[in-house]
Amino acid sequence: MNATTTRGALLAALACVLVGGSFTANSLLGDYPYAGGQFLRYGLACLLLAPLAARGAATRLRSLTPRQWARLALLAAIGMVGFNLAVIAAERTAEPAVPGVFVGCAPVVVAVLVPLLDGRRPQRAVLYGASLVAVGAFTVQGWGRTDGAGIAFSVCALVGEVGFAVLAVPVLRPLGPRLLSATVCGIAAVESATAGLLLDGTAWLRGPDATEAVALLWQAVVVTVVGFVCWYMGMQRIGAERATLFSGLIPVAAACTAPLVGTGSYGVVQALGSALVGAGVALGCRAHRSTPCYEGLRPLARKQV
Secondary structure (H helix, E strand, C coil), X not given: CCHHHHHHHHHHHHHHHHHHHHHHHHCCCCCCCHHHHHHHHHHHHHHHHHHHHCCCHHHHHHCCCHHHHHHHHHHHHHHHHHHHHHHHHHHHHCCCHHXXXXXXXXXXXXXXXXXXXXXXXXXXXXXXXXXXXHHHHHHHHCCCCCCHHHHHHHHHHHHHXXXXXXXXXXXXXXXXXXXXXXXXXXXXXXXHHHHHHHHHHHHHCCCCCHHHHHHHHHHHHHHHHHHHHHHHHHHHHHHHHHHHHHHHHHHHHHHHHHHHHCCCCCCHHHXXXXXXXXXXXXHHHCCCCCCCCCCCCCHHHHHHC
Protein backbone atom coordinates (compact mmCIF):
# COMPACT_ATOMS: atom_id res chain seq x y z
CA MET A 1 0.00 0.00 0.00
CA ASN A 2 1.14 3.55 -0.67
CA ALA A 3 1.07 6.37 1.88
CA THR A 4 -2.53 7.36 1.05
CA THR A 5 -3.97 3.87 1.41
CA THR A 6 -1.90 3.15 4.52
CA ARG A 7 -3.22 6.32 6.15
CA GLY A 8 -6.75 5.41 5.10
CA ALA A 9 -6.43 1.91 6.55
CA LEU A 10 -5.14 3.27 9.86
CA LEU A 11 -7.97 5.81 10.07
CA ALA A 12 -10.63 3.17 9.34
CA ALA A 13 -9.07 0.81 11.88
CA LEU A 14 -9.01 3.51 14.58
CA ALA A 15 -12.65 4.40 13.91
CA CYS A 16 -13.79 0.79 14.25
CA VAL A 17 -11.79 0.25 17.45
CA LEU A 18 -13.49 3.31 18.94
CA VAL A 19 -16.93 2.05 17.87
CA GLY A 20 -16.14 -1.33 19.44
CA GLY A 21 -15.40 0.44 22.69
CA SER A 22 -18.80 2.13 22.47
CA PHE A 23 -20.52 -1.24 22.95
CA THR A 24 -18.95 -1.34 26.40
CA ALA A 25 -20.17 2.21 27.04
CA ASN A 26 -23.68 1.13 25.96
CA SER A 27 -23.72 -1.39 28.79
CA LEU A 28 -23.60 1.55 31.22
CA LEU A 29 -26.65 3.20 29.64
CA GLY A 30 -29.16 0.39 30.06
CA ASP A 31 -31.52 2.51 32.21
CA TYR A 32 -31.22 5.75 30.24
CA PRO A 33 -33.97 6.65 27.72
CA TYR A 34 -32.80 5.52 24.31
CA ALA A 35 -33.99 8.51 22.28
CA GLY A 36 -32.74 10.99 24.85
CA GLY A 37 -29.31 9.39 24.89
CA GLN A 38 -29.10 9.48 21.11
CA PHE A 39 -30.22 13.13 21.08
CA LEU A 40 -27.54 14.15 23.59
CA ARG A 41 -24.84 12.12 21.84
CA TYR A 42 -25.47 13.38 18.33
CA GLY A 43 -26.47 16.90 19.35
CA LEU A 44 -23.25 17.44 21.28
CA ALA A 45 -21.22 15.85 18.48
CA CYS A 46 -22.80 18.21 15.95
CA LEU A 47 -21.91 21.24 18.06
CA LEU A 48 -18.31 20.06 18.37
CA LEU A 49 -17.98 19.19 14.68
CA ALA A 50 -19.57 22.37 13.30
CA PRO A 51 -16.53 24.65 13.88
CA LEU A 52 -14.24 22.03 12.26
CA ALA A 53 -16.40 22.04 9.11
CA ALA A 54 -17.27 25.73 9.03
CA ARG A 55 -15.06 26.73 6.10
CA GLY A 56 -17.22 26.77 2.98
CA ALA A 57 -19.92 24.75 4.73
CA ALA A 58 -22.84 26.97 3.75
CA THR A 59 -21.87 26.90 0.07
CA ARG A 60 -21.47 23.14 -0.01
CA LEU A 61 -24.72 22.52 1.84
CA ARG A 62 -26.64 24.84 -0.52
CA SER A 63 -25.26 22.92 -3.48
CA LEU A 64 -26.86 19.67 -2.32
CA THR A 65 -29.87 18.43 -4.28
CA PRO A 66 -33.12 17.29 -2.62
CA ARG A 67 -32.11 13.72 -3.43
CA GLN A 68 -28.81 14.17 -1.59
CA TRP A 69 -30.61 15.64 1.44
CA ALA A 70 -32.93 12.63 1.41
CA ARG A 71 -29.88 10.37 1.34
CA LEU A 72 -28.43 12.18 4.36
CA ALA A 73 -31.71 11.76 6.23
CA LEU A 74 -31.70 8.03 5.41
CA LEU A 75 -28.07 7.74 6.45
CA ALA A 76 -28.88 9.23 9.86
CA ALA A 77 -32.11 7.27 10.27
CA ILE A 78 -30.83 3.87 9.12
CA GLY A 79 -27.10 3.92 9.79
CA MET A 80 -27.13 5.78 13.10
CA VAL A 81 -30.44 6.05 15.00
CA GLY A 82 -31.94 2.92 13.42
CA PHE A 83 -28.80 0.85 13.87
CA ASN A 84 -28.57 1.61 17.59
CA LEU A 85 -32.29 1.03 18.08
CA ALA A 86 -32.08 -2.32 16.27
CA VAL A 87 -29.19 -3.48 18.46
CA ILE A 88 -31.04 -2.51 21.64
CA ALA A 89 -34.28 -4.18 20.43
CA ALA A 90 -32.41 -7.35 19.44
CA GLU A 91 -30.78 -7.60 22.86
CA ARG A 92 -34.19 -7.67 24.54
CA THR A 93 -34.73 -11.28 23.41
CA ALA A 94 -31.26 -12.28 22.20
CA GLU A 95 -27.83 -12.40 23.73
CA PRO A 96 -25.55 -9.56 22.55
CA ALA A 97 -23.47 -11.96 20.45
CA VAL A 98 -26.39 -12.52 18.06
CA PRO A 99 -26.65 -8.99 16.60
CA GLY A 100 -22.87 -8.86 16.73
CA VAL A 101 -22.62 -11.88 14.44
CA PHE A 102 -25.01 -10.35 11.92
CA VAL A 103 -23.20 -6.99 11.99
CA GLY A 104 -19.97 -8.93 11.43
CA CYS A 105 -21.34 -9.94 8.02
CA ALA A 106 -21.41 -6.29 6.86
CA PRO A 107 -18.02 -6.51 5.07
CA VAL A 108 -19.35 -9.33 2.88
CA VAL A 109 -22.50 -7.40 1.95
CA VAL A 110 -20.59 -4.19 1.22
CA ALA A 111 -17.93 -6.08 -0.78
CA VAL A 112 -20.72 -7.24 -3.12
CA LEU A 113 -23.12 -4.29 -3.04
CA VAL A 114 -20.79 -1.32 -3.57
CA PRO A 115 -19.15 -2.61 -6.78
CA LEU A 116 -22.52 -3.63 -8.22
CA LEU A 117 -23.93 -0.16 -7.57
CA ASP A 118 -20.80 1.26 -9.22
CA GLY A 119 -21.25 -0.93 -12.30
CA ARG A 120 -18.28 -3.22 -11.74
CA ARG A 121 -17.64 -6.74 -10.52
CA PRO A 122 -16.76 -7.49 -6.87
CA GLN A 123 -13.06 -8.03 -6.29
CA ARG A 124 -12.29 -11.61 -5.27
CA ALA A 125 -9.57 -10.68 -2.79
CA VAL A 126 -11.87 -8.22 -1.02
CA LEU A 127 -14.72 -10.74 -0.98
CA TYR A 128 -12.50 -13.52 0.38
CA GLY A 129 -11.04 -11.16 2.97
CA ALA A 130 -14.53 -10.00 3.99
CA SER A 131 -15.64 -13.61 4.43
CA LEU A 132 -12.64 -14.30 6.65
CA VAL A 133 -13.41 -11.17 8.68
CA ALA A 134 -17.00 -12.39 9.17
CA VAL A 135 -15.78 -15.79 10.36
CA GLY A 136 -13.35 -14.09 12.73
CA ALA A 137 -16.10 -11.85 14.12
CA PHE A 138 -18.28 -14.92 14.71
CA THR A 139 -15.39 -16.66 16.47
CA VAL A 140 -14.80 -13.68 18.76
CA GLN A 141 -18.45 -13.38 19.76
CA GLY A 142 -19.80 -16.92 19.41
CA TRP A 143 -23.53 -17.50 19.16
CA GLY A 144 -26.13 -16.99 21.85
CA ARG A 145 -29.75 -17.51 22.81
CA THR A 146 -32.27 -15.82 20.56
CA ASP A 147 -35.74 -16.03 19.03
CA GLY A 148 -37.40 -14.83 15.83
CA ALA A 149 -37.62 -11.23 17.00
CA GLY A 150 -33.97 -11.21 18.02
CA ILE A 151 -32.92 -12.47 14.60
CA ALA A 152 -35.20 -9.98 12.80
CA PHE A 153 -33.81 -7.00 14.70
CA SER A 154 -30.27 -8.34 14.22
CA VAL A 155 -30.88 -8.31 10.46
CA CYS A 156 -32.04 -4.70 10.83
CA ALA A 157 -28.77 -3.92 12.64
CA LEU A 158 -26.89 -5.43 9.69
CA VAL A 159 -28.86 -3.21 7.30
CA GLY A 160 -27.95 -0.20 9.43
CA GLU A 161 -24.25 -1.05 9.43
CA VAL A 162 -24.25 -1.51 5.66
CA GLY A 163 -26.25 1.68 5.14
CA PHE A 164 -23.78 3.70 7.20
CA ALA A 165 -21.13 2.99 4.57
CA VAL A 166 -23.09 2.63 1.34
CA LEU A 167 -25.40 5.63 1.74
CA ALA A 168 -22.45 7.89 2.50
CA VAL A 169 -20.50 7.25 -0.70
CA PRO A 170 -22.25 9.79 -3.01
CA VAL A 171 -22.46 12.55 -0.37
CA LEU A 172 -18.90 12.13 0.88
CA ARG A 173 -17.58 13.61 -2.35
CA PRO A 174 -19.28 17.04 -2.13
CA LEU A 175 -19.21 17.41 1.67
CA GLY A 176 -15.99 15.83 2.89
CA PRO A 177 -15.61 13.86 6.13
CA ARG A 178 -15.98 16.70 8.64
CA LEU A 179 -19.01 18.41 7.16
CA LEU A 180 -20.68 15.08 6.39
CA SER A 181 -20.19 13.96 10.00
CA ALA A 182 -21.51 17.25 11.39
CA THR A 183 -24.54 17.24 9.08
CA VAL A 184 -25.66 13.67 9.74
CA CYS A 185 -25.16 14.15 13.49
CA GLY A 186 -27.43 17.20 13.41
CA ILE A 187 -30.06 15.30 11.43
CA ALA A 188 -29.77 12.28 13.75
CA ALA A 189 -30.28 14.52 16.80
CA VAL A 190 -33.51 15.91 15.30
CA GLU A 191 -34.71 12.41 14.37
CA SER A 192 -33.93 11.13 17.87
CA ALA A 193 -35.81 13.99 19.52
CA THR A 194 -38.80 13.43 17.24
CA ALA A 195 -38.85 9.69 17.94
CA GLY A 196 -38.52 10.31 21.67
CA LEU A 197 -41.44 12.73 21.79
CA LEU A 198 -43.64 10.41 19.76
CA LEU A 199 -42.79 7.21 21.62
CA ASP A 200 -42.00 8.31 25.19
CA GLY A 201 -43.65 11.70 25.60
CA THR A 202 -42.14 13.84 28.33
CA ALA A 203 -40.09 10.91 29.65
CA TRP A 204 -37.83 10.83 26.58
CA LEU A 205 -35.11 12.96 28.20
CA ARG A 206 -33.73 13.29 31.73
CA GLY A 207 -30.54 14.38 33.40
CA PRO A 208 -27.93 11.59 33.39
CA ASP A 209 -26.21 10.46 36.56
CA ALA A 210 -22.41 10.58 36.82
CA THR A 211 -21.81 7.18 35.19
CA GLU A 212 -24.28 7.84 32.38
CA ALA A 213 -22.79 11.28 31.76
CA VAL A 214 -19.29 9.81 31.33
CA ALA A 215 -20.63 7.14 28.96
CA LEU A 216 -22.54 9.73 26.89
CA LEU A 217 -19.52 12.03 26.72
CA TRP A 218 -17.36 9.12 25.55
CA GLN A 219 -19.87 8.27 22.83
CA ALA A 220 -20.28 11.88 21.72
CA VAL A 221 -16.70 13.12 21.81
CA VAL A 222 -14.58 10.05 21.15
CA VAL A 223 -16.79 7.61 19.25
CA THR A 224 -18.82 10.09 17.22
CA VAL A 225 -16.61 13.15 16.68
CA VAL A 226 -13.27 11.36 16.37
CA GLY A 227 -14.64 8.02 15.15
CA PHE A 228 -16.95 9.35 12.43
CA VAL A 229 -14.38 11.73 10.98
CA CYS A 230 -11.69 9.04 10.98
CA TRP A 231 -14.10 6.56 9.39
CA TYR A 232 -15.10 8.83 6.53
CA MET A 233 -11.52 10.01 6.00
CA GLY A 234 -10.46 6.39 5.78
CA MET A 235 -13.32 5.51 3.43
CA GLN A 236 -12.41 8.52 1.30
CA ARG A 237 -8.91 7.13 0.77
CA ILE A 238 -9.44 3.37 0.39
CA GLY A 239 -13.07 3.06 -0.69
CA ALA A 240 -16.10 1.65 1.12
CA GLU A 241 -15.32 -1.99 0.32
CA ARG A 242 -11.94 -2.09 1.98
CA ALA A 243 -12.85 0.35 4.77
CA THR A 244 -15.73 -1.88 5.84
CA LEU A 245 -13.30 -4.79 6.27
CA PHE A 246 -12.12 -3.02 9.40
CA SER A 247 -15.59 -3.30 10.96
CA GLY A 248 -14.38 -6.74 12.00
CA LEU A 249 -12.34 -4.90 14.60
CA ILE A 250 -15.57 -3.76 16.30
CA PRO A 251 -16.27 -7.08 18.08
CA VAL A 252 -12.56 -7.47 18.77
CA ALA A 253 -12.43 -4.08 20.51
CA ALA A 254 -15.68 -4.86 22.34
CA ALA A 255 -14.26 -8.17 23.58
CA CYS A 256 -11.02 -6.48 24.69
CA THR A 257 -12.76 -3.70 26.61
CA ALA A 258 -15.63 -5.72 28.13
CA PRO A 259 -13.46 -7.09 30.99
CA LEU A 260 -12.74 -3.51 32.06
CA VAL A 261 -16.37 -3.08 33.21
CA GLY A 262 -16.97 -6.72 34.14
CA THR A 263 -19.30 -7.57 31.25
CA GLY A 264 -17.20 -10.21 29.51
CA SER A 265 -13.86 -11.94 29.17
CA TYR A 266 -11.10 -12.27 26.59
CA GLY A 267 -9.59 -15.71 26.14
CA VAL A 268 -8.05 -18.08 23.62
CA VAL A 269 -11.15 -18.23 21.41
CA GLN A 270 -11.33 -14.43 21.20
CA ALA A 271 -7.63 -14.29 20.38
CA LEU A 272 -8.14 -16.81 17.56
CA GLY A 273 -11.07 -14.81 16.18
CA SER A 274 -9.01 -11.63 16.36
CA ALA A 275 -6.26 -13.31 14.32
CA LEU A 276 -8.81 -14.36 11.67
CA VAL A 277 -10.11 -10.79 11.47
CA GLY A 278 -6.58 -9.50 11.03
CA ALA A 279 -5.87 -12.05 8.30
CA GLY A 280 -9.08 -11.12 6.48
CA VAL A 281 -8.27 -7.42 6.60
CA ALA A 282 -4.75 -8.06 5.31
CA LEU A 283 -6.06 -10.22 2.46
CA GLY A 284 -8.75 -7.74 1.43
CA CYS A 285 -6.40 -4.78 1.52
CA ARG A 286 -4.06 -6.51 -0.94
CA ALA A 287 -6.72 -6.19 -3.65
CA HIS A 288 -6.26 -3.80 -6.53
CA ARG A 289 -7.15 -0.33 -5.41
CA SER A 290 -10.84 0.47 -5.75
CA THR A 291 -11.91 3.96 -6.74
CA PRO A 292 -11.52 6.13 -3.63
CA CYS A 293 -14.27 8.54 -2.77
CA TYR A 294 -12.16 11.65 -3.32
CA GLU A 295 -11.41 10.99 -6.98
CA GLY A 296 -13.32 13.32 -9.25
CA LEU A 297 -13.77 15.98 -6.60
CA ARG A 298 -13.76 19.57 -7.64
CA PRO A 299 -10.49 21.26 -6.62
CA LEU A 300 -12.30 23.39 -4.03
CA ALA A 301 -14.00 20.40 -2.43
CA ARG A 302 -10.76 18.41 -2.30
CA LYS A 303 -8.95 21.32 -0.68
CA GLN A 304 -11.59 21.71 1.99
CA VAL A 305 -11.76 18.02 3.04
